Amino acid sequence: MAICSAAIAAEEFSWSDMTILKQDSGKNVTEMNLSLFSIVDVFGLDGLDDGEAVKFKSPKSGWKLYGVQVLGWSGFNNTTQTFPADSNFLLEIRDKNLNLLYKFADVQNGYFLSYQGPFYGLIEIPPLTVPEEFYVIFYDRGGMVVAVEEDSGTGNSFLYSNRGLEPAQLITATNETIGINWMIEAIGK
C-alpha cells in the first residue's frame, strides 16, 4: 500500500517558549574542546550501573522539566554501512538528596541515530515539577557515546553510581586533574 497522507491542523505542542538550562562552559559547541565518552568503555561491565550526572538549578519555584537533551551518538560503521544493534539507555531525574523523581529507559537508536556524528537527541518527559536543585542522570549503558567538554569544568558534572556522586574529572598527561562537563541540558518552563 502506498501512503497518501496530508497534514491536518493540530494544536502543536511548542518547545519555543521553553528555557534550556546548561551546565557546560557556555561556549558555542563548535568552539568547545569536545570528546566522546561511554562509561562502559572506561569501567567495563561495572559501568552499566554508572551514569553521567549533571546538577541543575531550577530558575524559579514551580518550574517544570519537559525534556532532556543529550549531545550523543549511537554510532555508524562506515565500512559495513551499518548502525549498531539496539541497546537501551536509562534516564533518571533525582532531587538534591538523590531521591528518584522519574525514570525512563528506551533504545538509543530511537534518539541518537545519525550517519554524521553526534547531535542533540531530545528525550521528552511528562511535565515534572522539580525542586530548586535536581540532577539529570544519563546511563549510556555502552550503547552509545556522550559528548564531554574536556576543559572549563563548571563543577556541575558527576559520575553517579550506587556509591553516590563523584566529580567528573580527567587526569591529563601532566598529572593535572581537571573538571569536565557532560553535554546534557534540561528543558522546561
Next chain:
Amino acid sequence: MTVLKQDSGTNLSLMNMTLYSVAMDMDAFSVGEAVKFKAPNPGWRLKQVRIAGWNGFDGNTSSIPDSENFLIEVRDADLNLLYRMADTQNAYFTFPVPILRAIDLPSIPVSNEFYVIFYDRGSMFIEMELENATGNSYFYDSLYSGLLPVEFTDANNVTTQVNWIIRAVGE
C-alpha cells in the same frame, strides 16, 4: 472498567484487518500509530491499553525476532505528554497469531479527549481495520508534534481509511 473502542466494534474474529508497521512502511522511527479517545466522564482514569499486534512468531523458537522496544505515549487533547513507557515487544506479542494484548499503565487521569500513541519501531506489526473508519486513527510524528490522517491509496487510486486496533481501558 470501561473499554473505549474507536474501531467499528465488530468482533475481532469477523473484522477485515491486516497487519501494518509504520516504521517498516515509512522508515520512520519517530512516527506512531495514534488513536483519539474521549473520556466518558470527568475524573476518568486510564489504567490499561490494549493493542492488537504480532511480532512474527510462527510457533518455532527460531522465529522469535531480536528483542526490540516499542513505545507507548498518552497525550492530552493539545498533545502534551502525560505518560510514556518503552518495553520489549517479545514480552507481549510472542504468539503464533496476532493477539489483542493488554498492557497495564499506572492510573492516569485524563479529561475529555486524549490520545494513545503506539510506536511499533519496526519491531512488530499492529492490526488495522480496513473498513468502517471512524476518523479517530492518525499517525503522530513526534519530531514535529503533529497528527496526520491515516489514508492508504492502492494502485487503482482507491483510498482507504483505517482504524488502528488500539483500545483504552479505565474507570
